[in-house]
Amino acid sequence: MRVTIDAGVAWVELNRPEVLNSFNETMLRELAALWARLRLDDEVRAVVVTGAGEKAFCTGYDRSGLEPTDDDSAQLLKASSPFLRADVGDFLGPKSCDLWKPVIAAVNGIACGGAFYLLGEADIIIAADTATFFDPHTTFGMPAVFEPLHLLRRMPLGEVLRLTLLGSAERMSARRALEIGLVSEVVPGDQLRAAAATVADTIAALPPLAVQATLRAIWIGSEMAPGQALGVAHALVAAGTDPAALAAGQDAFRAGGRPKWRLR
Missing domain, CATH: 1.10.12 (Lyase 2-enoyl-coa Hydratase; Chain  A, domain 2)
Structure with a gap:
């Protein structure tokens, strides 16, 4: 993960492009620690989150990187009892980590599955015109629960149902995401950073x-x-x-x- 701070804006880049910026235990720990740090950093007045490369914003779990380890967070995620198990949202979501500064998500490609933890707790979402959205859980025999609950804050019920129930068989375009209010602006990919900067810089100056x-x-x-x-x-x-x-x-x-x- 790469983090830079410029003129009151923290730019956070999910930096695992070789696995489409899917998250592993290391990224979970780093994000939770980052939200806690930015919460107390008065220099930071707005945050932009994006993904490295052009292919993906975030594709959720890196299944190969979520095997049990001796790390405490891994043990919580893999606890045998559902009453003891933590959820990745406890680490991923800025609001879940008590960061109450505006977060702008700049979606630069595929956003699927666990990406909706981040998008669900972002305040403003801007997408490249090549961005796509889908939730593969049901395709692979897994219930989609936390992700659609987050999306219900941002999307009409029928659109949430279609996106989650069709799994990997259908992807929502950036244009459709704009039409239903999931994103507030769609721009060409080479203008995404500038569009996010316009919003973040304006907020940071207030x-x-x-x-x-x-x-x-x-x-x-x-x-x-x-x-x-x-x-x-x-x-x-x-x-x-x-x-x-x-x-x-x-x-x-x-x-x-x-x-x-x-x-x-």
Whole structure:
């Protein structure tokens, strides 16, 4: 895995292109440690996740790399009892690891299976026009459970059912993913990094406390009943208001300092 930080944006590249950026025990541990580190790094105000190479964003488990070892995380994943077993989402997902900074996923190719842990907890998804999405679990006799549960936050029920039940027999195009709202933008492959940078740089330039409170509010609203979410709204407004940032924003507004905008 490669990580660079530039102008408040952490660029995270899943770097196993020889196995289509599938994850093994090492990547799981590295990602969990990375989310924990970025959570406490005030320099980082937004994150972009992508895959190395042009073929794949992430293809889920590297089955050859998930054999039991002496490592504690491997033992948890392979525990004999379902009540003791951890899930890879405990390591992969930024939200599951309590990273509440905006995460942009730049999908540069195939995204399937366990990739939906990452996409399900990303905040904005941008795809190359060559990206494809599918879930192979049922094809190989495995239930698809965590992955479609993540996708239900982002896709209509019928589309989740079709993607998961058809297994490897059908792939969703980037164009279709845009139509149903799984991704918010599709660009040519050579423009993917620039498109992700535009979004990430814009967010990173904003007052971080306001951004993080907004992020928490939206995710809380997606998980709670409307009345419950509104019940914590005042607390989020209070927690996310930085008087200095608010004053600077008001001064800029009065001075006519509105930013240039682009039409998507």
